[in-house]
Amino acid sequence: MIQTDVMVSEVSKVSAADILNARILVVDDKVANVVLLERMLHGAGYASIESTTDPHEVCALHLKNPYSLILLDLQMPGMDGFQVMESLKEIEEEGYLPVLVITAQPQHKLRALQAGAKDCISKPFELAELRARVHNILEVHLLHQETKNYSKVLEETVRELEASREVIRLKTLEERKKSEQELVLAQATQESLLPRFLPQFENFRIHAYNTPTRYVGGDFYDFLQLSSGEWVGVLADVSGKGMSAALLSSMVLGALSMEFRARSQPQDVLNRVNQLLFEKSLPSQFVTVFLFLLNPSGTGQFISAGHNAAYLFRSATGTIETLLSDAFVLGMFDSASYQSRPLHLYRGDVLVVYSDGLTDAQNQQGETFGEDRLLKIIRQKAPSGSHALEQKFLKAIEEFTQGMPQMDDITFVVVEKCQ
Structure with missing residues (x-):
């Protein structure tokens, strides 16, 4: 059935509850940094927070539980944040990376943004700034997801409309053919009179x-x-x-x-x-x-x-x-x-x-x-x-x-x- 309640001119707004319940992954090789970030996020009201100190696990975790935000440290042994982002690009549809980079190197910010990160924050960071940047990225990402879902609904609606049009077209052709046959028979009957x-x-x-x-x-x-x-x-x-x-x-x-x-x-x-x-x-x-x-x-x-x-x-x-x-x-x-x-x-x-x-x-x-x-x-x-x-x-x-x-x-x- 075609969903007539979908509004073409407006995408639903993201609520505060949606933002606070969004999935967040904290990635840092130092346990102390992970604990600090988790406490700060929980204190801000975020309810679904996971973490890892192994950057090699990020892609697998993201595939299993797609995250709305990944807080990613750039300086990690074995696999740095840039390599993690390159790996994420391979599994993310449309290459959208919901990544907030954390770095102590200001010169890395531009490179991180060019690599696909949505924002950067410098170490040491302030609580208010962290909350603001996390909130903004989550809101943008959820709106992005909402838009994608909305687009899928529209595509499905269009497919259903096209299918309905085809059914109507075939029915119309059938009725027209039947009508033409009736007209031919009626004309033959009239001419015979x-x-x-x-x-x-x-x-x-x-x-x-x-x-x-x-x-x-x-x-x-x-x-x-x-x-x-x-x-x-x-x-x-x-x-x-x-x-x-x-x-x-x-x-x-x-x-x-x-x-x-x-x-x-x-x-x-x-x-x-x-x-x-x-x-x-x-x-x-x-x-x-x-x-x-x-x-x-x-x-x-x-x-x-x-x-x-x-x-x-x-x-x-x-x-x-x-x-x-x-x-x-x-x-x-x-x-x-x-x-x-x-x-x-x-x-x-x-x-x-x-x-x-x-x-x-x-x-x-x-x-x-x-x-x-x-x-x-x-x-x-x-x-x-x-x-x-x-x-x-x-x-x-x-x-x-x-x-x-x-x-x-x-x-x-x-x-x-x-x-």
Whole structure:
């Protein structure tokens, strides 16, 4: 577990108790000097004092019981203090020597400091000076140890953080891969809902377009030929994204197809489909639908269930009629009732049905395509027919978005009465 209580900006201070309990080793070949130093240190309150008169034992003792301070006499037979310090360097990590040199030769002080000693004191020494120098060296050494320990904690924390980051990275990659697989499956499901070929109905030309976003919404369109000679067109926008939206789209499309085989009135079909969705879909899921039924003469009816406005261009007058929704979305209310309204297309008239992904499409400046731009294109190109209008839509969308990723599917259907 990562230690969150470690403060990066502050190392703990050394307490007086830490200093008085620090391990001290006295090294002098003369027993009298050793006894004197021990008494002075005990008198100052130091509790953990050891000593030796044999300089050859210093390294072994220090390895066994690492000392915070070594009081070291320089003038000793067989092995002087300088040789002891050289030996200590070989066993001390980072070459840090917690050594206070005691010497009767003032000229040796500089050499001792250059050899690694942290301080020097001259013989004969005064009690107050000895206490002060011992205290200072111990405080510095303990702070040094505290810093080393703190650094180790930081290093361990960094290692744990890096390990955690790697775990998160691998988990993220796994989740991303799973998400990508789901998106691919959802997109394949959505594409399978769209007609492979647009139908040819008597006296009509039909054009349709759908481009799913990376997030795969639930737009779809379809056309059904009825046994009565009439035909049905539908454009729907399912709430949500991904696989759940694709599955709901599949359910809606299947239900519409099944219901139109059993009955031909749009209001009866949507009443049945609404009840099915209310019972089978999640509470947060719903569908907006624009559904229309036409016969070869152009007479028919439509229902807009919570869908955005559709537009009907009248060739004879050059005007555009707005077909607004007057019904609830599908799947939210079991008591919702749907009634169809009359629809008639004359020769040259063009019906435009679309999802809000078209008008909500954004450019690099964050502006939306909007209904005003859509209506302007319809006025300009609908007189030239449905094909010209479709091509203008596609060009306008491409020029407006300039490759900007979109958050919603862009779908539209264009129907022209040509005879």
